[in-house]
Amino acid sequence: MQRLPLIAPQPPRLSLMTDALRAIEARGTYSNGGPVVRGFEAAATARLFGGQGACLAVANATIGLMLAIRHAAGPRAGGDALALVPAFTFAATAQAVQWAGLTPVLCDIDPEDWTMRADAEAAAFARYGDRIAVVVPYATFGAALDLARYRDYHARGIGVVVDAAASLGTIDADGHQFGAGAPFPIVYSMHATKVFATAEGGLVHSGDTARIEALRRMSNFGFDGGRSAEGPGLNAKLPEVLGMLATAKLEELEGIAAHRAALDRVYRDRLGGFADAHGFQFQALRGSRPALQFQSLLLPRAFAGHRAAIIAALAGQGIGAGHYFSPHLGEQPWFRSSCVIDRALPVADEIAGRILSLPVTDGMTETDVDTVCTALIDACRSAGLDGLRVERRGRAVHSALIVGGGPAGTALLTAATKGDQLVPLAETGLAIVERDAVLGRGEIGSYAITSDSTAETFLTAVKDNVHGDIAALTEHPAGREVALYAGRLGVPLARSTPLLEATGARLGTLVAQHGGVVATRSEVVEARRTPQGDWAMRVRNLLTGDERVMRAANLVIATGGYQDRAHVAAEVIAGAPIGDLAGDRLVLGDDFLRLGGLDRLRARLAEVRAPRIAIVGGSTSAMAAAVLLLKASPALPLGAGALRLYHRRPLRPFYRSAEEARADGFTDFGAEDICPLSGFVYRLAGFRLEARELVLRMLGVGGRAPDPRMALCRLTGENDAAMRAELETADVVIGALGYRPRALPLYDAEGARIALMADHPGRPRLVDQRCRVLDAEGRVVPGVYGLGLASGHVPDGPLGGEASFSGKANGLWLWQNDIGRMIVDQILADRARAAA
Incomplete structure (x- = not known):
């Protein structure tokens, strides 16, 4: 079976460069901007960029991005400054922003060319204004990018760094290497998987030679002519051996890029005709020629959920396939927790959900492309359309x-x-x-x-x-x-x-x-x-x-479960529905416990000097709400008894054994409260961890001192009138009454x-x-x-x-x-x- 891998690295062969390797050994210079690397930078500037500006070779493109973004941010790095980043890009883009001391703001992408969309950038500027220090667009999958609006940002004093990792060999609409002469840094990759394949390395180009020299100083620990750091820096230098590979790749680049562009045309001719019947969609390419690392297309919408099966079917035919940038940054756990994502990303969601990556390698022929296309159509029919029909027929x-x-x-x-x-x-x-x-x-x-x-x-x-x-x-x-x-x-x-x-x-x-x-x-x-x-x-x-x-x-x-305002409001507390007692002061416990809930409560109480807060419920979520309020930083202005928790059943702590409970001074349990299998006391009913610690304090177990800001109010039916009055006058009432299925x-x-039974009222x-x-x-x-x-x-x-x-x-x-x-x-x- 012929194998067509998704990626087939073909860097220049070191085994054919023995004379050049011996020359490096004879000179004894292996890094630190030696003659091979400096010669490559000059040759790249002349051959790729028409002699405009200058180039800096670096150890890899991610380090190049870090340097360029850090330089663009200047003294604002490390504060609350932000950088705009497309959600649909490689992790390195956002990681470089973070290492440079800024927080990424993830923006949605254009549905045609899959680059960061102008209106998303405009919305971010409207929302964050001067906090945005740098904009980092990505030239998606080796395509060119319209740099006009980024030149405008640059002219306005906003930092711009273009991630063009896969774009060495890409020709813009004017017939030049994409990025040639740009006033801001354009960062390219020379990784083994790219069209410009070496082993590892990156190239930073700008039409501004002074900017490149500043980055060169940063790439050498911030040294400026001596051994004393004059600014931020790190070691980003490209070794001489890798400079030798990069120099050799310059000779091959034009032929490789042209060959891959020809394969792209075959893909589009072969599959583009199925746009109506099958719905394959291609990236709209800017410029006159892309540098394709692989072929990217969107599966028909009806087949989006079958992508894994389609990839498996292609693998069975010896064809490599993948789904680059899926999940996109907004779906990856690190970036979800560390980036600003305050708007929906519907286009990135769809593109990431349908993206399919297919082989485009140096050794492929147009016949190979046809083989891939035939296998793809067969895989879609088998795993997608036909599979749906089988399920609809009930087989x-x-x-x-x-x-x-x-x-x-x-x-x-x-x-x-x-x-x-x-x-x-x-x-x-x-x-x-x-x-x-x-x-x-x-x-x-x-x-x-x-x-x-x-x-x-x-x-x-x-x-x-x-x-x-x-x-x-x-x-x-x-x-x-x-x-x-x-x-x-x-x-x-x-x-x-x-x-x-x-x-x-x-x-x-x-x-x-x-x-x-x-x-x-x-x-x-x-x-x-x-x-x-x-x-x-x-x-x-x-x-x-x-x-x-x-x-x-x-x-x-x-x-899972949910809280519903109507059901919570209908809950009878102290003889009356909580909705009648609290009115618009009622806050659902689930809303309060979510990220931002405490901030929303602060804003609600901003004008209240001595707020009174009621939590209704004896559940884990009720105690979690109390813990969140008591350990808020900065602290809320809660006086004695300002936080009151209303509960029906006794609050019970969990213990691993009856002996442990008694040793701690807790004796309020009997044989029916002990799990016969584990010996745990209140195995199911007992509060654990943070909630348990608060319960132990509030009950005064083992001599613990209750928090004076909080009071426990047991709903017994004997004190309904007093408790109704308290709830009616509380500034906020948090309904933490558990969840419905x-x-x-x-x-x-x-x-x-x-x-x-789950449809019954209350908490069924x-x-x-x-x-x-x-x-x-x-x-x-x-x-x-x-x-x-x-x-x-x-x-x-x-x-x-x-x-x-x-x-x-x-x-x-x-x-x-x-x-x-x-x-x-x-x-x-x-x-x-x-x-x-």
Whole structure:
């Protein structure tokens, strides 16, 4: 089988350069701007840029970006200055901005040429004004870029640095090397995978020779003629051996770039004719010739969810394919947590969701391109259109479909790995449908609080896993970061997201490798029982709006919980609905606990000198709200008893044993409050971590001193009038009354909506003790399971738990272990019965 790899590096061969290597050895100069590198810079300026300006060769393009951005930012680096960066680019662009001491603002891209769009830049300038120190556009995939508006920014004193990593060899509309003579730095890559392939290296060009000389000083530790640093700097110098490779590549560049451009035309001619029938879309190219590292196109919208299968089908034909810049920066955990993303990125979402990268290499022929195109069309027909028709005809029935691939949905997969059941589960036709671009993270990272699960609990999902690539996540940067919180009072939820996402990615890969289906950026709209007894789900692609039908013998609802203002407002507290007592002073606990919630409350109370805040609820979220208020920095002006927590049931702390509880001075428990399996006191009802510490203080356990700013108010029915008066006069009332399960619309075989217990008012449960979804009458809905926040499962019997517990059991450990395994076992048993 002929193999056509996606990338086939062909740098000049060192083995043919022995004389030049000996000359370097004879001179004894290996770096520090030796004659080979300086000769290459001069030759590149003359041959590529028509003698305009100057060039600086650097160790790699990322370091070149760091230097150029740091220089452009000047003294504003390290403060609150911002840099505009397109969301659809390589990680190096934003990483360089951060290393240069600025915060990236991610902007959406143009739907035609996939570069940073002008109106997104304008909106950012309108919002942030002078805080924007530098603009860093990216010449996407080696295409040229219209530099007119960036020249205007430069003229206005705004720093501009162009990331043109793949554009050495690109010709602009005037017939010149793209970027020639620009007044600001243009940074190119000479990495082995680029058209200008060496081993490693970068080239910075500008028409402003003084700017290049300033960057040269920065590339040598900030030295200016001596050994004393006169400004910021680092070691960015290109070694002489790599300069030798770069010099040789200059001789080859024109032929290579022209050859690849010819392959691009074949791709467009071959697939462009399918624009109506199949919907392949190509990047609109600026300039007269791109320098293509690979071919980039968009899959037809209807096939976007089948990209992994299409890539696998191409691989089966010996053809390499990928999806560069997917996920885009706004979907990557580090940048989501460290960049400014205050606007939606719909175009970047769609482009990243449909992008496909195909081979364009030095050794390919036009016949090879035709082979790739034929294989692509066949793969799309097989994995996309025909697959949809099979599902609509009802011939493809998955063993199970998980609705929701967030923390609960992936916890089910984790539970399967712990029993070495994930591969058998995937091989039976498991499917996962998730609204997000990736599995695992859900909405956890949007909360400003710490977890009620320990760092050790997060790590047990991966530690010693039977799948080596999952077990290796303990040494992944995300795993090491969570490990920093071992032995502490929880993990900041925003810091747990990278590990959840990394785990979700590897779980999803395992599922796909063993025959399962992972459909991201998709949602299940509804599920209907078929006459055959399985379930038909209407699944919508959120990028394209296209819908298809997927069938499954079992359905797992893992869509989490939610708070609804109407339900919270209707809750009767102290003899009256909380909505009547609080009016527009009512704040949902979920809104307050999210990032920015505390700031919104501060703004609300800005004119109140001595605010009085009421929290209604005895849940974990209620105590988390209290912790967030009490440790706010700067502190809120709370006087004695200004924060009051209203709760019905006694507040109980968790202990690992009765002996531990008594030793701490806590004796308010009996035999029915101890888990018979673990010996834990209040295993399910007890507060943990930060919430536990606050409860212990407020109860005065072990001589602890309560926080004078807070008061506990037990709702007993005897003091309703006084408490109603307090709630009516509080400046803010936070309704932290737990969550409702987010159920899926289900219909029976006749098309009638199935009323669920989850539809009841208040905080109903979704499932029974075996995690089976219940209808409004408490009957099991066949083949439908549920887990996750507010699902309502209460461990008992072989799962343990104290007899006195009557609430809902939520917890990552439970989902990843006992609860998850319970569902997996039932699905596999059902499959075995069906096979028999």
